[in-house]
Amino acid sequence: MADGGQVGYLGVARSLSGRVWRQRPADPQDVQAHQRQLGLSEPLARALASRGIAAGEGETYLNPTLKAQFPDPSSFMDMDRAASALVDALERGRRMYVFADYDVDGASSSALLVRWFRAMGADLPIYVPDRMTEGYGPSAAAFRRMKDEGAELVVTVDCGAAAHDAIAAATEMGLEVVVVDHHLMKAEPPACTAVVNPNRPGCASGQGNLAAAGVAFVLLAALNRECRRRGLFADRPEPDLRKWLDLAALGAVCDVTRLTGFNRALASQGLRIMSAWENPGIKALMEVAAAKGPATSFHAGFILGPRINAGGRIGRSDLGARLLSTDDPAEALELARELDELNAARKDVERDVLEAAVAQVERGSNVGPEGPVVVVAGEGWHPGVIGIVAGRLRERWRKPVIVIGLDPVNGTGKGSGRSQPGVNLGQAVQAAYDEGLLMAGGGHAMAAGLTIRARDVPEFRAFLESRLAEEQAEAAALDAVEIDAALTPRSADRDLWAAFDRLNPFGPGNPEPVFALAQVRVEQPMAMKGGHLRCTLVDADGTKLRAVAWRVADTALGQRLMAGGALHVVGKLKPDDWNGRQGVQFEIEDAADPRMCG
Incomplete structure (x- = not known):
C-alpha cells in the first residue's frame, strides 16, 4: 500500500504556479526491498517504488533488455x-x-x-x-x-x-x-x-x-x-x-x-x-x-x-x-x-502565433483561461506550429488547450490540442466529430488534431467545456508538483545526479526526478534572451548552486525570482559540463515564499 506521500511538502499548499507540493507516493515495503535487494539509497529506492516498480522488478527496470x-x-x-x-x-x-x-x-x-x-x-x-x-x-x-x-x-x-x-x-x-x-x-x-x-x-x-x-x-x-x-x-x-x-x-x-x-x-x-x-x-x-x-x-x-x-x-x-x-x-x-x-524559421513563426494566442485569450471574455478548456482560433496561424503553441499554453494554464489556425478563404480551420494529465482530450475530440461539430478529428488522451468549419468554433468550444468540466475539475484537484527528494546546494553534486540518472530514459510513465530545496536565497538573478533567467541559489552556510529557469519572464515565478530573496524551490538536477567543469545546475520549475507556507 502506497504511503500517499507528504501533501503540502515544505508546507506548500499553493505555490507560485498555483499548485500544492507533495512527496511522490511510494509503497514503504517496496522502498525497503529496493534498498535491500539493489543496494540503493533510500531516496533513490523511494523514487523507484514511486514509479510503480514493485519488489523484485527493480533490476529489470534499471537495466531493461529487449530479450x-x-x-x-x-x-x-x-x-x-x-x-x-x-x-x-x-x-x-x-x-x-x-x-x-x-x-x-x-x-x-x-x-x-x-x-x-x-x-x-x-x-x-x-x-x-x-x-x-x-x-x-x-x-x-x-x-x-x-x-x-x-x-x-x-x-x-x-x-x-x-x-x-x-x-x-x-x-x-x-x-x-x-x-x-x-x-x-x-x-x-x-x-x-x-x-x-x-x-x-x-x-x-x-x-x-x-x-x-x-x-x-x-x-x-x-x-x-x-x-x-x-x-x-x-x-x-x-x-x-x-x-x-x-x-x-x-x-x-x-x-x-x-x-x-x-x-x-x-x-x-x-x-x-x-x-x-x-x-x-x-x-x-x-x-x-x-x-x-x-x-x-x-x-x-x-x-x-x-x-x-x-x-x-x-x-x-x-x-x-x-x-x-x-x-x-x-x-x-x-x-x-x-x-x-527550417527549425530556426519555425521558432520565429511559433513566437508570433504564441503571442497572438496569449493576447487573444487574455482579452477575450469568452475564450479566457477560467474554463475547463481553452479553445483559441486565429486567421493565418500556421498549422505547422499550432501544436507547439498548444503545448506552451497548456504549460501556462495547466489545462487542455486547442489552437486553431483559420483559413479565411475556405472558411475552415486546422486545430491541434494538448491535454493535461487526467483529461482525455482525444476522446472528447472524437465525440465532437461524432456530433457533427468537426469535419475531421481524433487523437489520444494527451493530444488531438482536428479540422473544423470556422463558424462552428464557438459551438465546439461550448461542447468541450461541457464535456470536460468534470474531468478537468478532478484533474485540477490532483494537479501537484510531485517531489522525489529534498537536497541542499551542498548535496547537489555530480554523484547525486548520476545516481538518479540510472532511472533514465525519462518521459511519461517515468518522470524525471524532481527535487526540493528549502529556504535558499536567490542571488544575482539575470534575465536572458528567450524569456529565460539565470541565478544562484545559496543556502544558510553560503554554499552556492547555479540555477536556471526556462521561459519564465512573463510569469509569477519569473517575477519573484528576479526580485531575489528567500524561497523554497523545486526543479531538476542537470549536468553542467560547460568548459569541462563536470558540475551540476538546478532547473527551477516552481517556487514558493516560505513566509506563506504552513
Whole structure:
C-alpha cells in the first residue's frame, strides 16, 4: 500500500504556479526491498517504488533488455497477416510504397521499413503528405498518385487507422493497403489487408503505449520471422534489427509515449545504439546542431526531434523521412542543414502565433483561461506550429488547450490540442466529430488534431467545456508538483545526479526526478534572451548552486525570482559540463515564499 506521500511538502499548499507540493507516493515495503535487494539509497529506492516498480522488478527496470520484454509479434492483431502480405509482395517483386505521417514518429517508422526492405534488396519509396495542401493522413488523391506511379501495395505508418473513406477508395482503385498505427480508433477498422495497431479494440498485445515506430519495429521482427519460415535467408544475411533501434527510440521519445515495459526497453536500448551515431542522418543533424553525445532522451526530444519535425511544419514534409533513411553522408548533411534552417524559421513563426494566442485569450471574455478548456482560433496561424503553441499554453494554464489556425478563404480551420494529465482530450475530440461539430478529428488522451468549419468554433468550444468540466475539475484537484527528494546546494553534486540518472530514459510513465530545496536565497538573478533567467541559489552556510529557469519572464515565478530573496524551490538536477567543469545546475520549475507556507 502506497504511503500517499507528504501533501503540502515544505508546507506548500499553493505555490507560485498555483499548485500544492507533495512527496511522490511510494509503497514503504517496496522502498525497503529496493534498498535491500539493489543496494540503493533510500531516496533513490523511494523514487523507484514511486514509479510503480514493485519488489523484485527493480533490476529489470534499471537495466531493461529487449530479450526479457520483447512481445510476441503474433499477439498484435493482424501482425501475422501484415507480415505475410509484405513478404508475399517482396517475393513477387510487387511495387510497394510507405505512406508516412510528417512528424518524427512517422519519419522514424517509415525509415525502419525502408531500411529493412533495402537490406532485402528492395526499394520502398516514401510518400509524406504536405501538411498545408493535403492535411493529415491518407487521402484518395494521395493513393491515386502512388497508384499512377506504379504502386500495388501501400503501407501506412503512424496514420491510417481512422482513414476509412480513403482506404476504401484505395481498394476500389486496386491498391492493397496495410495499416501500421498506434492512434485511438473505432472498433470497426478500415477494410484492408491488415490493420496493426495495439490500440485497436480487441488487440491482446498489451502494448498500447508504443509509438508507431515501436509497432513498426515489432513488424520488422515479424517480417524476419516470416522470411525465416520461408527460407529466404538461405542465401542472404538476416537483417540485424538491433542497429535500427535508434529509430524506434526516436519515435518513442518524440511522440511522448509512456516509457514503461517493452517501450522503456526499446527507448533505453535505442538510445545506446544512437550514441554510436551510425545513422548518417542523425549524425549529421547532431553536427549541424553542434550537439554531442552520448545520446539521451533530451537529445532525441529537444535537439533531433524539433529539427526533424521542422520539415513537416513549415518546409517540405518528406525531409525528415529522407534524412533518417539515407545512407549517403553528403545527402544527410545537406538535408540536416536545411532542417536546421527550417527549425530556426519555425521558432520565429511559433513566437508570433504564441503571442497572438496569449493576447487573444487574455482579452477575450469568452475564450479566457477560467474554463475547463481553452479553445483559441486565429486567421493565418500556421498549422505547422499550432501544436507547439498548444503545448506552451497548456504549460501556462495547466489545462487542455486547442489552437486553431483559420483559413479565411475556405472558411475552415486546422486545430491541434494538448491535454493535461487526467483529461482525455482525444476522446472528447472524437465525440465532437461524432456530433457533427468537426469535419475531421481524433487523437489520444494527451493530444488531438482536428479540422473544423470556422463558424462552428464557438459551438465546439461550448461542447468541450461541457464535456470536460468534470474531468478537468478532478484533474485540477490532483494537479501537484510531485517531489522525489529534498537536497541542499551542498548535496547537489555530480554523484547525486548520476545516481538518479540510472532511472533514465525519462518521459511519461517515468518522470524525471524532481527535487526540493528549502529556504535558499536567490542571488544575482539575470534575465536572458528567450524569456529565460539565470541565478544562484545559496543556502544558510553560503554554499552556492547555479540555477536556471526556462521561459519564465512573463510569469509569477519569473517575477519573484528576479526580485531575489528567500524561497523554497523545486526543479531538476542537470549536468553542467560547460568548459569541462563536470558540475551540476538546478532547473527551477516552481517556487514558493516560505513566509506563506504552513
